[in-house]
Amino acid sequence: MDERLFSEDASHRADETWQIMPIGPMDLELGGHLPAVEIAYETWGTLSAAGDNAVLVCHALSGDSHPVGWWSALVGPGKAIDTDRYFVIGSNVLGGCRGSTGPGSLLSSAARPGGQSPLRLGSAFPKITVGDMVTAQQRLLAALGIERLWLACGGSMGGMQALEWARRDACDRAWITASAPAHNAMQIAFNEVARQAIFADPAWQGGDYEVGAGPDRGLAVARMAGHLSYLSEAAFEAKFGRRRQQDAPELFQVESYLRYQGKKFTTRFDAGSLVALTEAIDRYECVSLAGSRTRFLVTSFSSDWLYPPHQSRALAQMAREAGCPVEDHDIDLPYGHDAFLLDDQIQAGLVRDWLARP
Amino acid sequence: MDERLFSEDASHRADETWQIMPIGPMDLELGGHLPAVEIAYETWGTLSAAGDNAVLVCHALSGDSHPVGWWSALVGPGKAIDTDRYFVIGSNVLGGCRGSTGPGSLLSSAARPGGQSPLRLGSAFPKITVGDMVTAQQRLLAALGIERLWLACGGSMGGMQALEWARRDACDRAWITASAPAHNAMQIAFNEVARQAIFADPAWQGGDYEVGAGPDRGLAVARMAGHLSYLSEAAFEAKFGRRRQQDAPELFQVESYLRYQGKKFTTRFDAGSLVALTEAIDRYECVSLAGSRTRFLVTSFSSDWLYPPHQSRALAQMAREAGCPVEDHDIDLPYGHDAFLLDDQIQAGLVRDWLARP
Numbered sequence: 001m002d003e004r005l006f007s008e009d010a011s012h013r014a015d016e017t018w019q020i021m022p023i024g025p026m027d028l029e030l031g032g033h034l035p036a037v038e039i040a041y042e043t044w045g046t047l048s049a050a051g052d053n054a055v056l057v058c059h060a061l062s063g064d065s066h067p068v069g070w071w072s073a074l075v076g077p078g079k080a081i082d083t084d085r086y087f088v089i090g091s092n093v094l095g096g097c098r099g100s101t102g103p104g105s106l107l108s109s110a111a112r113p114g115g116q117s118p119l120r121l122g123s124a125f126p127k128i129t130v131g132d133m134v135t136a137q138q139r140l141l142a143a144l145g146i147e148r149l150w151l152a153c154g155g156s157m158g159g160m161q162a163l164e165w166a167r168r169d170a171c172d173r174a175w176i177t178a179s180a181p182a183h184n185a186m187q188i189a190f191n192e193v194a195r196q197a198i199f200a201d202p203a204w205q206g207g208d209y210e211v212g213a214g215p216d217r218g219l220a221v222a223r224m225a226g227h228l229s230y231l232s233e234a235a236f237e238a239k240f241g242r243r244r245q246q247d248a249p250e251l252f253q254v255e256s257y258l259r260y261q262g263k264k265f266t267t268r269f270d271a272g273s274l275v276a277l278t279e280a281i282d283r284y285e286c287v288s289l290a291g292s293r294t295r296f297l298v299t300s301f302s303s304d305w306l307y308p309p310h311q312s313r314a315l316a317q318m319a320r321e322a323g324c325p326v327e328d329h330d331i332d333l334p335y336g337h338d339a340f341l342l343d344d345q346i347q348a349g350l351v352r353d354w355l356a357r358p
Numbered sequence: 359m360d361e362r363l364f365s366e367d368a369s370h371r372a373d374e375t376w377q378i379m380p381i382g383p384m385d386l387e388l389g390g391h392l393p394a395v396e397i398a399y400e401t402w403g404t405l406s407a408a409g410d411n412a413v414l415v416c417h418a419l420s421g422d423s424h425p426v427g428w429w430s431a432l433v434g435p436g437k438a439i440d441t442d443r444y445f446v447i448g449s450n451v452l453g454g455c456r457g458s459t460g461p462g463s464l465l466s467s468a469a470r471p472g473g474q475s476p477l478r479l480g481s482a483f484p485k486i487t488v489g490d491m492v493t494a495q496q497r498l499l500a501a502l503g504i505e506r507l508w509l510a511c512g513g514s515m516g517g518m519q520a521l522e523w524a525r526r527d528a529c530d531r532a533w534i535t536a537s538a539p540a541h542n543a544m545q546i547a548f549n550e551v552a553r554q555a556i557f558a559d560p561a562w563q564g565g566d567y568e569v570g571a572g573p574d575r576g577l578a579v580a581r582m583a584g585h586l587s588y589l590s591e592a593a594f595e596a597k598f599g600r601r602r603q604q605d606a607p608e609l610f611q612v613e614s615y616l617r618y619q620g621k622k623f624t625t626r627f628d629a630g631s632l633v634a635l636t637e638a639i640d641r642y643e644c645v646s647l648a649g650s651r652t653r654f655l656v657t658s659f660s661s662d663w664l665y666p667p668h669q670s671r672a673l674a675q676m677a678r679e680a681g682c683p684v685e686d687h688d689i690d691l692p693y694g695h696d697a698f699l700l701d702d703q704i705q706a707g708l709v710r711d712w713l714a715r716p
Binding site for chain 1: 540589620
């Protein structure tokens with residue numbers, strides 16, 4: 001395997017590496033219907049003869065099918081999620097904008113009167129749930145010949161998907177990090193501000209904007225609001241303090257950082273997807289794991305105020321009450337929510353040890 | 359004094375009760391110049407013959423000259439800041455939009471070619487500082503015949519003004535609550551997201567929008583982003599949880615709340631003021647109180663993550679190092695930053711006791 005794939009450049013190469021799996025029509029949990037769904041995916045490693053080493057890595061809000069890029073702290077050859085050992089699958093969620101069917105998917109040009117540029121699904125994309133995301137993943141894995149997951153894992157929104165896999169008793173193990181069984185009011189509030197920033201942009205057009213003419217200014221503000229919640233106060237302080245931008249001393253570095261992150265996001269993300277995915281995770285609520293025999297690892301980070309550790313403790317407790325074997329750890333690191341992406345030491349060690357246990 | 363003034367309606371009556379004091383031209387700390395500044399103010403009580411009972415109540419970002427309304431937990435007859443006992447002055451800050459000169463102030467119509475509707479100062483309003491706000495307050499008080507403040511007090515942005523009064527050794531006492539000697543990177547980041555939400559609105563026009571045609575959608579998003587930071591997670595949870603809006607069950611209550619707060623704000627606040635004031639407080643940095651003989655009370659709230667208690671401790675320490683008498687308290691209440699406006703018990707008791715000390 002080419003080591004260069006695991007450099008910092010990896011995420012930029014995802015566009016060229018994913019494959020598309022058509023999974024047919026879908027009836028959705030909230031009543032909507034999609035006539036033809038496609039899921040973008042990538043795989044690493046080899047499925048064992050017994051089919052018992054399949055690992056699905058679920059991505060967070062802005063991720064994609066390329067965990068060896070955005071989660072290189074955990075996923076790759078010799079890493080805790082070892083692509084030399086496991087058959088690792090990454091897939092872009094239903095509703096996403098990195099290859100899978102979502103609000104930004106194009107309708108056939110023939111469907112459009114007037115012959116203008118291809119039209120996005122836009123507001124015709126129905127409301128989806130975390131359950132729908134997982135159903136789409138189950139169909140993808142069935143198409144890949146995988147009957148049962150050995151491990152479902154993910155952080156933040158990815159953790160909710162892994163939890164839903166476990167709730168359906170469709171995986172042997174679930175590792176859920178920096179996540180929650182349901183959003184609290186503050187998490188919903190942060191997502192709502194992001195959505196309102198998009199809706200406030202006149203280019204939003206109720207979701208039915210032209211390709212290339214989306215609500216980029218609103219989307220950038222939405223992303224900046226997100227970044228407020230990804231770092232702890234201490235991480236903001238260590239990273240920026242009150243330092244000024246060298247080439248523009250009237251700006252604080254943290255201001256430049258937010259502007260840069262906002263702008264960059266608009267080059268790779270669709271506003272309609274941000275709305276669809278945040279609504280789906282706000283709506284998600286796992287209240288019981290009764291009937292699941294999944295073995296759980298639940299990790300959280302002491303400085304994560306967006307997904308505070310008490311939510312992970314509640315999740316672990318719910319699994320214990322269902323009689324599932326559970327190991328949970330609150331990791332004392334100062335980086336805030338981003339820690340789940342960054343920590344390649346403590347978290348990786350816990351995952352490695354837990355996976356080694358029979 | 360009319361008790362009804364202290365009902366919840368009080369703030370809506372401010373428009374009719376404030377007075378205007380012209381304080382002449384101002385040279386500003388960052389090099390700008392204003393040819394004619396007006397400050398909106400109100401007073402309660404009577405100045406003592408010795409002139410030693412003057413109290414200035416400084417307002418936070420969205421406040422005004424009417425503390426008996428927005429700070430009725432602390433200010434009024436028989437309250438900790440007792441308007442029966444002290445001569446209490448409230449004034450709208452320089453740069454504000456509740457009567458004082460700010461970006462929303464109107465130029466004379468004669469100054470405008472074409473005879474359109476009155477033009478706002480807009481981008482012609484120069485960059486201001488917390489120091490400029492205090493200089494304007496000092497001129498107002500001089501015009502009212504007050505030579506020295508007995509007490510300067512305020513919370514959040516108001517606390518920065520009270521601190522600046524103390525730094526200038528221009529008050530006998532300073533009570534500073536839920537504030538900081540300088541913003542950290544996270545506080546700047548929250549303000550920057552609010553500003554970017556305004557700048558993203560095409561109606562912003564670089565600050566030079568027409569009266570009545572301002573960037574209301576951006577301003578609403580800015581206010582929603584602010585509200586994220588005013589409550590603690592526990593307060594969000596107690597207030598909203600995952601409850602749905604009764605008349606619109608597809609909405610979480612917290613979503614309705616944010617939308618309502620955002621919209622309401624646009625009826626009473628100018629986007630240009632929000633930009634000017636947040637930039638001023640981001641820029642403020644008090645590094646020493648050397649030379650001040652002010653007596654300090656510094657209060658903070660354990661659940662305030664926007665102005666975390668360690669900032670108040672640092673402020674108290676700075677005052678101690680300058681040889682000032684200091685009393686500081688971290689108040690254990692779950693409401694978040696808003697606690698400084700709400701707490702009429704613990705905080706009020708501390709203030710009352712401290713004011714009673716010789």
